[in-house]
Amino acid sequence: MNRVLWIVFEIIINIFQGFAFCFYSYKYLSNKGDKGFIKSSGVLFSFLLASVITFFNYVTFFEHLWALLYSGVIFLYAFFKLRGSIVNKILSSIIPILIMIISSAFISNFYSVLFGMTLEEILSQNSFPRFIAILSTQIMIVYLLMISLKLFKKNENNSLNLKEGMLIFSVLLISIIISTFLNLISLQIHSIDERYFIVLSFLGIVIINILVFYIVVDLSKMNTAIRENEVLKLKQEYSQQYITSANSQYEVIKKLRHDFKNNMAVVNELIQQKNNEKALEYTKEYLDELSETEPLIKTNNDIVNAIINSKLSAAKTYGINVICMCVTDFSDINDVDLCSLLSNILDNAITACKNCQIDSKRIFINIISDEYKYVFCVKNSIPESVLQHNPDLITTKSDKDNHGMGVKIIRSIAAKYDGKVDYYEEDKEFCCSVILKRKL
């Protein structure tokens, strides 16, 4: 009778664990609007995991490395039924098992110290301490799973990048290995003092993992905040410039209106005097003056407006003639990337153009898009071939630490959007063309 109750109890615990781990993986990876747990075959995989656990509980009385197989089952569930990156899927299948190993080892050691029993006794005898130990292990597992979900739950704003993920992942992996060894050692020792050390070591491993996680998440949050701040600052700076240039435009137009009457009077006078040549000369001068009003582009994207317009005025002060052809919409490209891409391409073009000794300095900006991609093409006039002498486009400035990043940044953004960068020369023009693919 007692034995049957024990078997039922153990099976219930295993089913519980199966559900807890699969549900954890589901929670970890799912986003709003995804399929529910039951619909994504969560129940099926939970029972599968539960039976795997039950089977291995009969084969061996402490799980050790068999736990990797449990991870495998959860990973299968995550891989076939849930969405998310591979790194996250691996993490979501390893974390619960790690938590299980650490908690069961920690609790059983703890109780063996508490009840003055050996580990074997706690783990194999159907006694009250074992019952308590199993129950409290489950409570600890649930508690740790909840904490880790809170910590790890991937959300759009502060998702970790691959490097950060790998950092946490490797600490986790090392922890698994250490805790497995500690388990093996703890099975062979009998003195209570040594057991205390083991319990403390487990506690230490748990704390180290939580701390590492906090540190990485915190740093990553700080980094995003800094990046966002930079963009905001830039946006503000540019909108300030925009206002100033709008004001100066207004002034120019006011002045033109005022001058218009006088100018017409002069032309009228000249024609009446039949002084046609003078009149033509005068109107030509006036036309040139008119066309010199600052160019302003206006797309649907404030960042693009701000950057191109400010670079246009900068180019103008260096006496560079800029022609710009541009689409209005820039959806699918992140503002930060757009900002650094455009400012780097344009800065490179302006720097190359402003110092060269040629009669007409020109920059041609052409941004086109279709359903599949964006092409940013910027051409600037050059006196002689650049690629012939410097094919890798290494900076010519003396301060190499702060310069020469532009080309790298442009390449990395292109790589991010599965695109391409092409530098080439044609007809005394240096061309930089960047393709960014739209998310299909």
Add this chain to the structure above:
Amino acid sequence: MIKIAICDDNVVFLNAFNQIVDNCMRKYTSDFDISTASNGNLLLTKHKKYEFDIIFLDIDMPNLSGFDVARILRDDFSRCFIIFITNHSELVYESLDFQPFNFIRKNCGIPIEESVDKIICKLMRHMKQNKKIVLEDEISGRSAVYIKDILYIESDKHYVLYHVLKKELPIKMRGNISDLLEKYSTYFFVRIHKRYLVNLRFLSNIDNKNYEITIGEINKRLPMSRNYKHEVDEKYTMFLRAMI
């Protein structure tokens, strides 16, 4: 024959510009014809009749602006090249409406001749495909097809299938794709697979992960072999260089 149209409401400019374009074109070919129109409606009527290849279009025109004309042209699925003429040094446009080839500035420091020369030099590369070839099979009979309208060529045992724009059925002819490759590689075609030869003009996307390419015009995906991937990349880059 390359059919060119110029549309501007300023008749003095229109004539002067006509002369400039004429001079530039003569450097490349004598097989061309230039029509002029002083307003948008006139241009559209003429376009229906002649189907221009290249249109120089003034933006600031009364009633129907250059943008409006471009939009109407686009709605009719006309694939002519539009070059805007404007007083400004910047041109911002809705890419869904139309895709201008380039634009020319009036009244700026750069002489118009120089801009026109540059643009025509580029256009001539596009015009290379403006050549008719005769295709023939049992279903559609003999038909003259512009190379620029061939989407892709597919090999099928001893036959090749020409998939042509706006034609539901491909034209099936006897032939060998390797022989065709030689002929068409001068016309911006690239081999993506042992069975396919694609017109780079219609190649909208190269999917490096799934080894596929997309022909946007008919929303068709074709497989790309790993062996040809590098060559496709290179040819596509060279094509963009020549065209943008």
